[in-house]
Amino acid sequence: MKKIINNPADVVSESLNGMQQAYPEFLEYTPDAEIIxxxxRGNKVAVISGGGAGHEPLHAGFVGKGMLDAAVSGNIFSSPSPDRIGTAIKKMNTGKGVLLIVKNYSGDIMNFGLARDLAEADGIEVESVVVKDDVAVLDSTYSTGRRGIAGTVFVHKIAGAKAEAGAGLPEVKAAAEHAIAxxxxxxxxxxxxxxxxxxxxxxxxxxxxxxxxxxxxGEPGVERTGIKTAKETAEILLDKILADYDYSNSEVAVLVNGLGGTPLMELYILNKEVQAYLKKRGIKVHKTLVGNYTTALDMxxxxLTLMKLDAELKELLDKPCDTPALKF
Structure with missing residues (x-):
């Protein structure tokens, strides 16, 4: 194993500490609770997300104006504890309520749910939404139902923009659920x-x-096969997405996401094929993101992620944001 680390037991805390020191003007690190x-704060609904480490820049990389107010980290590929999540809720609550954005994994569902219950017992208004965008499988080792993967980034953006605009908690939750759908x-x-x-x-x-x-x-997929060209890869992944949801004659946002070890050169080649295939299918692309947004360490x-846009989602997607991993 060749990695730029000190002690394997300290990688999460040292990584978050290093991130905060790169952006001291707008990020704060809470040791032990592992919160960025x-x-x-702002007099608004707080939007909080989190999950296991190892998917950087998800989640802490999207903390900033127009997206998340806080991100809570667990150990690598492990959910943060209810205590850590509860600390973030109390820290970021301004009296306007808190929205939790949770990926559909059993540990996250359990721990964020318990933290929500405890916060509500303390008089804090908390709502949550669950991201389950992966069309690969209906169930997995880690989840009941579809897994939450890179589409979470778009949910962060939509909910964060709605909260930044001063919407109430029910409206912020509704916008997040609209994006998820x-x-x-x-x-x-x-x-x-x-x-x-x-x-x-x-x-x-x-x-x-x-x-x-x-x-x-590293959960199992649906098929092991031989190496494909970028064109074949784009078509295989998009065919699965388009078979699951009707994107015909629509406008979309596209995310071409690397898993941590794939060079940007290859992601841009893949994006070229994605754009050509969507055009062929009569799907108009409004905005494209290419890069490492939801990774799996060095995998x-x-x-590929598509978000079908209507007037509301398009307006919220285009709102400014300023975070370490995404700036509009």
């Missing part, structure tokens, strides 16, 4: 990732194999 939060994603992996505390891959793929539908924790591979 905005200095500027219009988002679908599909991914593939070419190599496994290596957990720092383990020091070896969690699974194996042959040199000439890829796995279609692989999850962001090579990608995911």
């Amino acid at each position: 939060s905005r200095h500027e 219009n988002i679908r994603s599909m991914g593939m992996a070419m190599t496994p990732c290596i957990l720092p505390a383990v020091g070896r891959p969690g699974f194996t793929l042959a040199e000439d194999e890829i796995e279609i539908g692989m999850g962001i924790h 090579t591979g990608c995911s």
